Amino acid sequence: KTKHCQTITRLQECAIEQFSNFKSVRMMNHVQVQMADELLIDQKHSRAMQILITSADMYRKEGWSTLSTACLLKAIKCAFLTVNVETYVNLCLSLMSSKSECNESEKQRIEQNFYLVLDGKAPLPEPSLTCKSERALVGQATKLWKDRLDNSDSFDIQVPTSSAVDLEPLMPKDVRLSDTINIDVGLVNSTAKNLEVNCQMKFNLDGYSADGNMESLSLVSCKKSKYTYQLQIKANDAGQKLIINELSFQIVGIAKFCFSKRLEDFDRKNDMVSNILPRDSLVDVKFDGSSPALVGEWFDMGLCLQSREIHSATNIEVLCWLRDGGDPLISDTTCLSTFAGYPTTPTTPGGSQSMELIKSCVTLASLAPGASHKLSFYLNASTLGSRVVSCQLRYTAVASNSVSTLSSCAVQFTVNLVQPFSFSYSLYNKMLDESKVVHVDEDFAIAPKITCASPHDLVITDSRLDTRVPVSLKDPVHLLRGNVVSQTWAISQLFPAKVEAANLITKPDDETINLGKFYLKWKRTSSDIENETCYELGTCHLVESLVDLRCQLPGYGVLRRPVTIQYRLQNKTDVLQEYSLTMEPSDSFMFSGPKQLKLKVFPRDQTSVKYLLHPLLSGSLNLPRLKIVPLTSAGVPSLDKVGMLEQLLARSVPSQLFVLPQDRSAEEFTVGSGSPTNIASAGVGGGTFELKETIVVPNLGFTKQSVKTNG
């Protein structure tokens, strides 16, 4: 081969730099291999070897084993010529492996050299080293090999990624403190000889490396086998990762050569790591809360710890958090706390905020064997659905090996939520008829109604209605306090209210008023925790009447006794109003007063009309109907306001009056044989009292009729 001058190597270095700048890694690698060839010709074997080993590694990672093998074959020549024992043995192991693309004869030759070196003898020279200059170097190298092997005490050989003689450990992913860790070690021997090796593993955690000495392992020729090694986990290492950092072995009988494998550089790093988990808990966590929970309730989950440990469990810590706390739909509507209330400050002891993954924690000093203990965690949700609460228990207990170990368990509880009540409300006018609108300066009533939807019995502790201006409220007719409701039971409360014109800001006909909010305080019959639910009342239209009509009438009448009925009209406008009043006759009453009347009501003034009614019958009687027709200034009926006045009459004036029968004096009472009988003396010895057949007295209109009686 022509020995190129130094220039070409420099040019190749420049090319490598350029390809590196343009991130053409493979092209750069190829030029490096070409540069290594030039260095070989230039007899700079050390540098060439380093370049070839680096390039071979890159080809190996991308799966180009032909190219990798070609580079390694050149590198092994360099290793032989530079008498680099460690690298030579490393390259032998790579080239003898199953992933190498050397042919069988080549592999056998390399294996022969490998064992020669292990026996302390110089390897045979590479067959391609045939040219004159190389032959001189081979002779020199052979001599140096012997000196090196005889004079050195030990050689540390790095085991390559794919090696003919290999130990491949495999750690279990997770291991518990109470368990023994089983490490499977794969034994690979692609050589023609059986080998016995002493192996040692080094771990990242203190105290394990000494335990990592394994007894002598047999590596059968051209066979893969497995050895399971057991290791005891130390109690203090819960929550840590146990990693095999290094694996080293020595072939039995060949003490000079120590083979080591740095596993952190390997591809299958995850197979060398085990997570040390706490021991399985023998304390059970049970959910004793009375499901389902109610929306708005501070629901006590009632977690019960039941110990199955033989010894006392100490340093018990119970953590609870919302499993879906990262979801704003859950975290914004749910609060999990160790007390039944919202925390007043972010650092309130014992409390927690409903923020993502914040954990509520309760600690317990100890739990005796076989004992149980109840813990309270409170959940408050403002929407329907279900909430999943994750619970983790951690404690220290003496395990079966008489060592105090950390134990833990994790459980999840699902809490379903239902509404406690369904809510509706109604508006009533003065006549207690349901209404959709509210009239200015007229009394009305708001009647919230709640129907219990909870499967648990609930006690109402308080209720109130908060209204907003312009609605003013009076005290409710009755209180709900102390009432117990079961599922499907309904309860309602009446709040008299009024919208006064003085409180209005805008014109009432355009106004929609908000009726306010109804607050209900309640609790379960089996609990002392009080909860509050708020219901929003809707809006309604506010209407202003032009006229106010009031009717004064006694609560009842008596047959044939006159009753005075007074109608008072109040003009609420600034204009003169004129009305035509007509009292329609009724079969039940005679009345005296103006049957037809036209009257004028001055602005902001009122006027009244009286009628005298004479009831002719007894019972619930229809009152004579008063008809009011508004008139225009010309005295003509104003049709656009007729409807309004009819509505006013319907809600302001009663339509019926209850008339009691007339009192009967003792002289008028006649029973039996027609002769007057003194009631006072009946049954005392004077007169007879006979019960004859039934007398029917028809309740007819005012006509004189003779009533025939028997006897």
Add this chain to the structure above:
Amino acid sequence: MASCVAVIGKENSPLYIACITPEQELGFHYSLHTSLDFIEEKLSSTNKGNDHRDLYLGLLYSTEHQRIFGYVTNTKIKFVIIVNVDATNTNLRDNETRQMFRKLHVAYTNVMSNPFYTPSTRINSNKFAAVANSILAKQS
């Protein structure tokens, strides 16, 4: 003439390599490996433009003795054909090269349709080898 036909997987490892002259196989391997840089460069430049990319990449690079053509499927499988530059092969048309790649693509699709074939492993199919050999032989 087509000297080498190769199929390279999406992880850039070789799945199939066929060469017309076994003595030059190592050299072809180096050329195939370095062509991956050119393929990556072409892919990154076409990805910035439109969504629809032509599978045929055309001439990747050429040396004194070889011209290397590339073709990348939608699943990032690369087909590379190395053509020796000589007097008889100067008029190799673009259309002919496209046809060779299409033929190779169909053959690869048939390999993938085999339920016993594990994707991303070496292709050992005789039928595929016959197609690859026909591409090598056709142009020779």
